[in-house]
Each structure stands twice: as structure tokens, then as C-alpha cells.
Amino acid sequence: MPEGDTVFRAARRLDAALTGHVLNISDFRIPRYATLNFVGWRVESVVSRGKHLLIRLVPPAGPHQHQPGVSIHSHMLMEGHWDVYASGERWRSPSFQARCVLGNSAFQAVGFELGFLRVLRTHDEPEAIGHLGPDPLGHSWDPLEAQRRLLLDPERPVGLALLDQRLVAGLGNIYRCEVLFISRINPHTPVGQISDLAHVVEVTHQLLQANKDRARRMTTGASGPDPYWVYGRTGKPCLRCGGTLSHERMADPEAPGGQIVERDLYFCPNCQAVDDSVRLRVANRA
Structure with a gap:
């Protein structure tokens, strides 16, 4: 998309x-x-x-x-x-x-x-x-408003919240995965447990701004065979730690319209490790 x-x-x-x-x-x-x-x-x-x-x-x-x-x-x-x-x-x-x-x-x-x-x-x-959240590429981009909206449901996993266009407009699956990898945050982490949500919002803004003028989107900052850190790289070595990248499907029960759609999720289990509370939460959802 x-x-x-x-x-x-x-x-x-x-x-x-x-x-x-x-x-x-x-x-x-x-x-x-x-x-x-x-x-x-x-x-x-x-x-x-x-x-x-x-x-x-x-x-x-x-x-x-x-x-x-x-x-x-x-x-x-x-x-x-x-x-x-x-x-x-x-x-x-x-x-x-x-x-x-x-x-x-x-x-x-x-x-x-x-x-x-x-x-x-x-x-x-x-x-x-009018329902859309702040747009990182818009003239009226407001990072504080983006944080406020993301925190409206502090228990929601950040990997789902970032795709909600009512909270931040313009992010899709690629940016969701890349922002969380760069920020070293596991996608299952509840938004309210993120210690520096302002950094996540700032990375979001920086990535879209950096790519708005590029013919080929990249998030690694270097041209080459791998323009992305994690997206679409299942089973390949992490460009940061060398570990094996993971893939899973993540469904959002709170998606607008009541349609539960599973989206591909790519991440590094080492760089984006979860703590015990998040691991238990994921196990309970499964």
C-alpha cells in the first residue's frame, strides 16, 4: 500500500x-x-x-x-x-x-x-x-498532538497504534516496522510503557521527511541492496546485531470499522527484545 x-x-x-x-x-x-x-x-x-x-x-x-x-x-x-x-x-x-x-x-x-x-x-x-491524525509531511505537523493521540489507549500495542490513521496520518506497514526497529522497541509493547514516546514520534517525522524527495525509499541511510532495516527481510541477518530477523502476523481487534486484518510484522528479536510483562501479555492474546 x-x-x-x-x-x-x-x-x-x-x-x-x-x-x-x-x-x-x-x-x-x-x-x-x-x-x-x-x-x-x-x-x-x-x-x-x-x-x-x-x-x-x-x-x-x-x-x-x-x-x-x-x-x-x-x-x-x-x-x-x-x-x-x-x-x-x-x-x-x-x-x-x-x-x-x-x-x-x-x-x-x-x-x-x-x-x-x-x-x-x-x-x-x-x-x-477531519478524523485523521497529524501528518508528518503536513505544514501543521504537531508532534505533541501525535503523542497525545497515541496515548489515548495506553494499553494498545505500539505496533498497532502506529497504523491507526486517526492517531498519526500517513504511516503504513513499512514505516511502522522501521520506526520501531530504529527506536529499539518491540511492536507488542503497550504505548503507555514506552519511556520516550517523543523519540518514536520524532523518528517517524524524520523518516518520512527524508524520503519525501527520494525516488527510492530507504530507511538505512545508505544506498545498497537492503534499503530497509527489517521490512521484508525475514530470516536474514540483522544489519545492526547480526541476529536472525523475525516475521509474524499482527491483527488489530480495534481497527476502525470492526474489520480485523492481519498485517505482516518484521522485527529483530535481539534489538527489539521484550520484557517479561510484555511477553506474558503476548502469550495471553495468543
Whole structure:
């Protein structure tokens, strides 16, 4: 699943290609919005908020000028992506995967296999994304608010809390695993037992900021065959201690919507050792 840095880069590419220009292509390829037509509307901005992307449009002057601005709100989920093409350039993905096409005289922006796509009035954005926690890549990033939200349930394992978009927006499985390894914290540790939660929040901010401009995400700080400390490296030696890295599945019974989804968890049993109280808690959950 694309994480916050991926969506941030996508929004920046779209913003450079679309913002300030009037649309001459408006093509929604999902039944609910198939009749919408924003040709003649101007793109005001494109922004990301965690894993969410918003393309804001304002109506043209004339009979439509008193209409409210609208936002095209998308989420990529697992396979989605937004591409930018010069006018006339061949698409890199098959056209049947396209869900939204927006264009001006110079560029086309195409959203492929988007997890969801909806159109709402721009002033209704808070109803759609107001639940999200602080965004490490946002202008209003607030580390103290992130800590406060993480501590709302001090008994919740930090490995689950970091994936909750209501607490911190933009983190996915990769960053969850890497942040906890760098911080030397076992994923099963209750948030309330972490002695320096501010450090965990700061590492989160630093990693996303470091990767927002990189074509290839890395967390080790060095280019090479292993861009990650632990993610996806089951059974391989730990780059810090040389021990064997572990993998397990971790389910969140408190996930929004009541859907219990197991997510892959990668960690080093040596660098991220648990104390007896945490080990007992894990055994009881099993």
C-alpha cells in the first residue's frame, strides 16, 4: 500500500502539472460520477493528507461562478497510483484500469486502480478527512498532538497504534516496522510503557521527511541492496546485531470499522527484545 511519502510525491507532481490551469479533459470512469464534467474549471491546488489526495477545483466565471468549489478525493489503497503524462504521451498502464482522467493543454493526470474516488464540495473536506491524525509531511505537523493521540489507549500495542490513521496520518506497514526497529522497541509493547514516546514520534517525522524527495525509499541511510532495516527481510541477518530477523502476523481487534486484518510484522528479536510483562501479555492474546 502506498504510504504518506508516496502520496505526497504524487500530489506534488499533480500540483505542478495541473494547478493554475483550466481543464480541457474531465473523464470519470466509475458509474457514480460518469456524468460529471469539469471542463472549463480551474485546478486551484493538489494536496496530500496522510494517504489521502485532494484535487481542488474552482468553477469558471459566468453562470457557474457562484457554484461551490469541489474536491476530487482519492485514496490509492493497495494498487492505486496517479500518473502525469505530457499531452499525447502513451500511458504506462492499461486504459481499463483508469478511474479518472484530468487534462489541460500540456498535461494529463490519470488515476489508475484507485482504492476509492469521490467528489465533494471543498468546504466539506473536514467531514471526509477531519478524523485523521497529524501528518508528518503536513505544514501543521504537531508532534505533541501525535503523542497525545497515541496515548489515548495506553494499553494498545505500539505496533498497532502506529497504523491507526486517526492517531498519526500517513504511516503504513513499512514505516511502522522501521520506526520501531530504529527506536529499539518491540511492536507488542503497550504505548503507555514506552519511556520516550517523543523519540518514536520524532523518528517517524524524520523518516518520512527524508524520503519525501527520494525516488527510492530507504530507511538505512545508505544506498545498497537492503534499503530497509527489517521490512521484508525475514530470516536474514540483522544489519545492526547480526541476529536472525523475525516475521509474524499482527491483527488489530480495534481497527476502525470492526474489520480485523492481519498485517505482516518484521522485527529483530535481539534489538527489539521484550520484557517479561510484555511477553506474558503476548502469550495471553495468543
